[in-house]
Amino acid sequence: MHPNLFPTITLFLIIVTITLIHCPTSLRAVNDKYLTCEAPFDCGNLENLNYPFWASNRPNYCGHPSFQLNCSSNVPQINITTMNYRVLEIINSSQTLRVSRTDYLDTICPAAFVNTTIDNNLFSYTTSGDTNLTLYYNCRTPLAGLPNLVSFQFNCSINSSTNFINYYTQSSQNFSAISNYIGACNYWVNIPVLQSAFPTTATYDAVIAAIDSGFMLEWNANNSQCDACLKAGGLCGSDPNTSTFACHCTKGTFASGCSTESTSKHPFLLSYILISFLI
Structure with a gap:
């Protein structure tokens, strides 16, 4: 490999690594349930409704089964x-x-x-x-x-x-x-x-x-679980298969809170692979 190319490659790999560490959510699609439940809905003369309520024009996983x-x-x-x-x-x-x-x-x-x-x-x-x-x-x-x-x-x-x-x-x-x-x-x-x-x-x-x-x-309607979900940046909802509480987050749906796991688990390993490939 030409020695003059090494600084350019190194700079490129640094940029890639920083992007993987700080912007993991940009590398994958946002959870569909989160996107669907994010906007409030109207029902008759009632406006801007959200969890625990849902209706025919809003999926049941956005609310509590009994609401x-x-x-x-x-x-x-x-x-x-x-x-x-x-x-x-x-x-x-x-x-x-x-x-x-x-x-x-x-x-x-x-x-x-x-x-x-x-x-x-x-x-x-x-x-x-x-x-x-x-x-x-x-x-x-x-x-x-x-x-x-x-x-x-x-x-x-x-x-x-x-x-x-x-x-x-x-x-x-x-x-x-x-x-x-x-x-x-x-x-x-x-x-x-x-x-x-x-x-x-x-x-x-x-x-x-x-x-x-x-x-x-x-x-x-699982008020304490919903409060924890909202504090974690998620949206309250339910699992339509089990009728239990669910927290819809940008990276997925969880039983409680939102996962803090990075989308890319091993950014430095990826950088090492790239270096090995280019050298």
């Missing part, structure tokens, strides 16, 4: 323990969402009398700001001589023929305390509502407005 949103209408919906809820608001900073029951949309006479249920492994009621509104259905005794416990009496048409006497009250008022006055009621349903929206007037519209305003839930 699929139905975006087919202007009001997004989520299913929790087989019950559909309207999603009125999502607050990522506090990991809370405001929801209301779809079976009570613009009515307090639903097709079935079912208490509000949530998955306690994933959701919890907020510690403040919510209260329960209780609706009593099919009560045998009309409102008469009733102390100031029940706020409102209303009628529901069952099977389009029978009118039942029904009441609502705040659930802190014990049912046993009023049963002597209104008689046994066949059904009663607890519905969380915002304390600030609890009806102050005894009208049908006021009760509907309170229910439609929804209530707050806190979510727990």
